[in-house]
Every structure is written in structure tokens, then in C-alpha cells.
Amino acid sequence: MNQQMKQLSRLFLLGVVTFNMAACNTAKVESAPPGISPQVMADSLHAVMEADRTVYTKWIVNRLQNEEKVIKASEHWKDDKALVLPAQMFRMGAERVAESGKVSFSYSLISLWPVNKQNEPKTEAEKTGLAEINKTGKSYYTEETLGGKKYFTALYPDIAVAPACYSCHNDHKDSPKTDFKLGDVMGGVVIRIPLGT
């Protein structure tokens, strides 16, 4: 009898544990869909972009052009046999990603004071987001529908990390703003991740 009771108790315990595990799993599925959330993905992509952009700006362009004066960086880098500007470096990367056709996210660099007018905010999300990140200095997240497709859209402040950034913009003939300084938010990085199928 004692033996039977023990057997029953073990089965009950196993049942409770199994039920609890199943319940926990169900709860997990309900609370967070599997995979990486668009925001985590956008933040991760931006972390890489920002790191590479800062390294190139500080340790290649600013060091070689502004400090050691070894080589210039130029918008017309091919003609002038010069370094690619940090913004061009960023855009070239974005274009290569787009051309690869391997991924569906896209990214770009925009500003309220763009040297090239094509890079001023166009969509409502860009306009609101840029105003917000300029005010708060923090990232901004929203969703938007463009061309019939829904996107998770994230904007991150793009900051003047070195004198090369603000001196070039302040002196550029097409810059609408000529008083940028170190640490200013000069624009924003926009990352778009398509939602749904």
C-alpha cells in the first residue's frame, strides 16, 4: 500500500511538473513571439552602423585629414584621389546592402539641414522622428506604411563625433546650417524593417 502510495505520489508530482512546464511554455509563446523583435533588430543593426561610422570618422578621416593632414576627404573622392566622406561611406554601404537583395531591411542618413536636398525628411515618420531625436537626443520608434508595405521604422541621432564632421558641414556651400559643433545632433539614421509578409 505504502509502495502504491509512493508510486501515485511520484506520478502526481510528475504530472504537476509537466503541467507547469507546459503552462510556462504556453505563457512564453503568448507573451513574446519567437524570434528577434524589430526593435531589438534595429538597435543591433544601428549599434554596428554607429560603431563603424564612428571608427571611420574619427580614426580615418579626422586623424588623416584634420589632425595629421596626410590626405583630404572629398565628396568627389575619385576625381580628387581623396578619402570617401563618412556620409558617403555610410550611403555606399546602404546601397550595397540594397543591391545584394539578400535582406529586406534598409537604412539611410537624413537631416533637417542636409547638404543634398534629397536627404531631407520625406515621410511623416521621418519628419516627426527627426524633430524628436533632435529634441531628446534619443532613438525614436514608429510604424509606417510606404508603397503599400508596413515598416517598423527606427530613427537614431547622428552626432558630430569629431571636428571633421562639423567643419566640413559648416564650410560646405550647400549646407543650410553653418554653426554645428562637437556633440551636436546633425541628423538621423533611419532603419526600416518590413513587417508581415
Added chain:
Amino acid sequence: MSIAMAVYFGLKLSGEDQSIYLVGETTHGHHQIEMACTLCHKKAFGGAGVLQDACISCHGEEMKLVEDSHPKSKFTDPRNAERVAKLDARFCVTCHREHRPHMSGPMGVTLPQDFCFLCHADIAKDRPSHKDLPFETCASGGCHNFHDNRALYEDFLLKHSDEPDMLPIQKVAIRKKTSPVRPVSNRPLTPLTEAEADASFEMKADVHLMAEWSGTAHAKNGVNCSDCHTVKNQETGLEAWENTPNEHACKTCHDTQVKGFLSGKHGMRLASDLPAMTPNIAKARMKDDAGEKAMGCVSCHGAHAFDTRKAAVDACLVCHDDEHSRAYETSPHFVLFRNEAADSEKAGSGVSCASCHMPRFVHREEGVDQVQVQHNQSWNLRPNEKMIREVCLNCHGLRFSMDALADVALIKGNFSEKPRRHIESIDWAKKRVFEKKKKQEEGRGESSRSL
């Protein structure tokens, strides 16, 4: 009736003559290969995507090299979705539709010429000089191109704004004697004598032929008869003597040049596995007696003499008979060419047909600068502003070059006078920059006063 039609079209589909399926005349760019339907229509279904792959397979490399101002990646960015809805520039066929002769304009563009308006309607806000300019003049006025703006962008205009009509040094690049990239064999490139020629006894008896060969860079660099005349049979893999080797033999050493030739209008039919181009199928005006001369390397270079000077003028004028070509020999460019040939002017001063239409270009290969001839004569032909950087600016200032290329009558007369048209791009660029700088300086002055 239906069965009869099905049998008829079925037989046509499998036959060589597929002209029944040609739905409309093709443009000057594609008419030579219009009967090779599957070059563009690689699949029966798939729409613009399939055609796009075909466009890119022939034109993609050029688009990259000319730093296309409107690459596809600009339009795949979702932020430009609104623009794509107006003009789907992700696909070449949005602007360049084939088989629509009634709609085709310059460069095979089938859109109304004012299409820039669709995205740049507010240009006058940023460029007051453009206020009231009709949008159909953006690309037709000599100021902008949709794809290639390497000689037209504002900073380039400014950089070259003060150049005189004639530059102090007027000179085209000199071809390097060592232009073949790959040697024909492992033998040393030592000169060969006529006695060392490895052709048959009968051929060696041809005094004229032997004299032509022995005077060439081929003989001087150890390229013997068998190096060109021994051809491998593609099916059997066996090598045998070939009396009339084709471009495949030339390619062994001159692969860049042959690639260029096959990309242009002289060689595009061969590249498409069609019989060679002949002058009688050209759209441009050709001499009546040029008729059915099949275009290959030797049709311009000659089979054994390979006289590049002849290839640069005489060979062209054997076939080409348009007003511009006919006027060449009365032009100042020809005088320079003749004087260089007579050694009364320095090397690189002559201007032949090839100087402009098959220009020499410098490209770096494994760290070494090579000067080669662009054998794709369509490379810089249209729009003609593509000639500015690689051709005109060797001798002329930018302002003069832009004006000359916009003067249709001047081109017809082969540049025998000064340009009568003036393109205002440089003037406007200078004025805009002057005003901008002034405004910025005033702004800085005001902010320092307020501090």
C-alpha cells in the same frame, strides 16, 4: 483555320526566320540583334524583372563605371516609394521601351522628354536660375543626363570654369608599346625575322604578306604565324591551321580590346552568335560599295599589317558616309592628324576618328597604368557629353567642349568652326556659388556681431 495558324507559327518558332514575331521596329541600339529574341526575352514569362536582367547583363557594367546618377538602389529605398509610384525607375524598361518606334526619342527614351518634372518639380526653389525653364530641356540642353553626369556636376563645372578654349598642352594619351596584357606563349618576346616565320612555304613566298608581318609589333615581339593561325577546334579539341582566324585568336593577347569590340555596334552581332555586322544593315549612312563587308578585327586593322594609324581613320572612311565623317578630312582635327603622321607635330597631337570615337584610356592593372584603346565605339557616343572627360578635355576647356557638343551644325561640319551655341551651366554654377558664399559670410558676420 486555328490549327493551320498554330502549325504555321509553330514552324516559324522553330525556324531561323523569326521576323514574324517582331512586334515593332527596334531602336538604333538594338536593331542589329533584334532577331535574337531570347537575348532580351530570356523567359516567356516574368515581365520587367526578366527584361531587367537582360538589360543589366549588357549595360550593367557601364552603369557602374559611369557612376549612374539614378541607380536602382535609390528607388528600392522605401522612403522613395512615392517617387516610384510616379516613375518606376527600378526598371530600365520604364523609360526605354523597345519595339515602340513611334514613341522612341533620343537614347531610346520612350517617355515624354519632360519626365524630370515628376521628381524635381520644385527645382527652382533651390536653383532660381532654373525658374521657368521647360523640363524637356533638362537633358536635351547639354546640362544634365539621367545616368552619366561625370562631366556635368556642379563642382566639376566650377573646377574647370576658367579654362581657355584651347588648353596650354593639347595631347591624347600615348599608347604603350607593351599593350598586350598577356603574352602569347612562354617564349621570350624576341624579334622574329622573315626566315623564322613558321607559315607554309607557299605563304612565305608572298613577299607583300611577309613584309607586312615583319614590320609589325607582332614580329618584333616574337608573335609568329602559328600563334594566330593555329586554332583549336571547339568540338574535337584538336589544333589545326586556320587561314582566316577570327576575334578569338586576337583575344589571346588583346582580350580587353576584343571585349570592347564585342560590346559595341561593330561586334555586338558576333557577341550574340549572329552573323557579323555588315555596313548594309547599319542605320547610319554608309558608302554604297561598303555593302556586305563583315566586321571583325581585321576589317579595320588589316590581316597582317595591323596599321593602327590606318585603322584610326582610313578604315572608318571605307564605310562611314554621313556628313560628319565626310567633313573630317577638311577639319582642323585632320590637319593635326596628318601633321603627326608626317612627324611635323609631336606624338599625341593628332586627332583621328578613333581619338574621339575609340579613345585611348588609362586603366590600372595590377598596379601598372595601361594605355589602351576603347574598342566599343558606342561607349561615349550618346549622349555626347560622355565624350567630354575622356576626349575633349585632353585639348579643350570644359566651356568650349560643352558648347561644341551642343552645336549640331558644328558637329555635322566636323568642328571646322567655333561653337555658335552657349551652354550656361558654368555661368550659373559660378553665380550661385558666389551668392551662396556671400550669404554665408553675411550670416557669420551677423552671428559674430550678436555675440
